[in-house]
Amino acid sequence: MQVNIILNGTKVTAEAAPDTLLIDFVRAHGCYSVKRGCETSNCGLCTVFLDDVPVLSCSVLAARADGHRVTTLEGLQEEAAEFGAFIADQGAEQCGFCNPGFIMNALALFREKEYPTEEEIKEYLAGNLCRCSGYEGQLRGIQNFLAWKKAKQEGAE
Structure with a gap:
């Protein structure tokens, strides 16, 4: 077909x-x-x-x-690169195998909720398997990204 x-x-x-x-x-x-x-x-x-x-x-x-x-x-290289740097900064991309799926789901979360809570982040990303890191680095990366984004937004106002 x-x-x-x-x-x-x-x-x-x-x-x-x-x-x-x-x-x-x-x-x-x-x-x-x-x-x-x-x-x-x-x-x-x-x-x-x-x-x-x-x-x-x-x-x-x-x-x-x-x-x-x-x-x-x-198809999302520019949007992903900005966020991905925060994940890398936390050492959360150890082997890198899970990164594409993790980044896709994080981007979907950010589109749905501009500033999600920690609980919302954990809930939304619960289906992402990472065998290396234990998820704390990814969580810190997301939180740091959101703090940076908020500061950037407030600085522009």
């Missing part, structure tokens, strides 16, 4: 088997930030935005994305 999507702002049309997962489709088109981790929809490593809503691409058929916008970390 033919699948037509807007992938990171570019129209992509390609043949795909009916059982092709979205993760395989986007990786076949060069989006290597989207990773396999658990194969059970539990780790968050394969998170993409489908029409600006975070979804686990290992649980979505490519055919379901037909006619929709799909955004991966490759």
